[in-house]
Amino acid sequence: MQQVLLSNLLSILKEGEVDFDDRFQLEFNPSFLDSKGQAWLHEIYDDLGGKGKHPLLEKANFDMKINRVLFLFDSPIHFNRYRLISLRSDFYSEMSFPFSEAYKRLCRTYEKECQKAGLQERIWNGPPVAGTWFGQASEPGDYSGVGASGWKLTAFNDAQIDLQSRIHGYKLIRIAPYETIMTGGSLKRLDQMLVNPNEDQRKVICNWFLRKLE
Template sequence: MTKTGARVTALDRLLQGAGFPSRPAERGPRLSELAQAQRTAIGGLYRSLGGILDEPELRPGGWDLAYDGIRVELDEEMHFNRYRAVTLGVDPIASAPWAGAYDDYCRAHERRSGTGGRRWSSPSAERMFGAAAPQWTFEGGGAPRWKQRALYDAMKDVAAAAGAIRLSRVSVYDVIDGVRLEDLLRGRAVVPPSVVRTFVESRAFGVNR
């Protein structure tokens, strides 16, 4: 399987070829940067996913790709499961242009979220959500790392909805001009960079900064 980093690099090459001006990498959003309403929404999601801390320290990773006016997240297989589906159904995330397609992917591709390495759980995820259940068991603690990833994705979505950033999410399962994005990024098919750019811009959500 192509590594996520290689797929991000391939997407970046396409988008820069289509005229997206890149900018230095940036860290992800922090709760302190959001308004009270957004912080409350994230807190509610954390509890609904089984969070066990009163004041968790939430630190999403940096944006996958940063360009002038837009940030782009490339979501690979690990991002689609029942926990991410929970976050996609709440306001304001439910109004994002990718929400409907992503909900379908969560239902169709959960088995590809994976359990190897730290995909199912990790020490930092267990501090946030408690001990993991056995792999592929969703009673009790379920998959803490899946929950953590879903929550961090939701924080980025909420930051865009709040106007902190303009965000576009695309998935390896998306189909662009009849070709799955995964195949484009693997070099198995070719689509003009301008077509990829148009698709990415159609997924934009939030203000233009």
Template sequence: MANQLIIQNKLITPLQQYLEKIDLRSAFLRFDIDFKKLYQQYPQHFTELAEEMEIEWTHFLEGNLKFSFDLLHLQPSDYHLFFEPEYHFNRYRLKTLRNSFYKDITLFDLQKWRTFCRSKEKEAFKGGLTNETWTYPLAENLLGKADDPGYFGGNGSSGWKLHAIANFCLDFYCGHYKLKLSRLTPYDSFMYQSKIELLANSLKLRKHEKPIQQMISRKIGYEIPEDENKDEIM
């Protein structure tokens, strides 16, 4: 069985440390998604996606492909966090987000994700041109040989395509099994002292702990313990 592990943004580590300070205990749980099983449950949506991306599923189905995600489970809530790396926001992800599946279920701010896929692709180049992301053997076996890094004139990036398909499958999986998933992006923002701050920049600098704790707590409906909330920054 072919296996593709989709990793989180490295900034999930300082974020995890921030959240533990407000009694949100966390642990990574692995979810394995059987592509063939999911395909058989929702063939119409996968047919639609294949047409949109101009690909075929033959090799996916023959290879018994599995996508694996290590999601950060937050307790005592039922939510699982997935902090997306910059290279997830690109033209291929945008194609998946056009699928009619997203008309039936809302897992995140779809319009915001579409906007980031259009406007942040240049940021994706910073970490998405390596052999671990732009192209690698499994991706090329499934989706064909990639172009040179950063070039989209031919087949583009087989690795980026595979990651986009994996994220599409994760959304299906969470929708089907009613799994509470909260996706985060490096471009999520919050207000601090009348200024807009970006989540990724703040975590890189290990800044704005309280506002970030409040932002995540609001997203998952968690009430910060009173002793931790006394210095809350509004």
């Protein structure tokens, strides 16, 4: 479903003649990450229960790029207690991100939505390295003990992407499926509008997106 929503969003932007590059990949230069950045990442890794030295991403994929602005349309598995832990890092209070406060609220509100897909073993447990770095995951749905190693890895990688995109000179805009848009006299959720948007909704969504670039 996430790919359908993203595809519909990109289609709407093309109709609105928004000039963007999709499926942009950014390689991270390790020399850009100074001691303060390393300390922020280690703090988050430690808060998530990470073991040993924190791993570093070498690159990241983004849904689109407009000049020096990168966009990620996050799926429901990015909104949970572990992402909330990462968002509470000093990193987010010292470096301003337009989405951070809203994402904290969404992580508290929509964890049940995360569970609908996130309890699958491949997501809950994550890849084998998640168990190496965060410990063997508990049974799906059991947050005692280690909890969800896969969710923790996703939360840590999200924080890495936030930091690395900034120090590489880009502005990052994260789009949540739970964002609301005023249309037809009422607020509607973005993900619900993107399932099968009519002509009026497509125009509203395009204008909503363009305001993010202002």
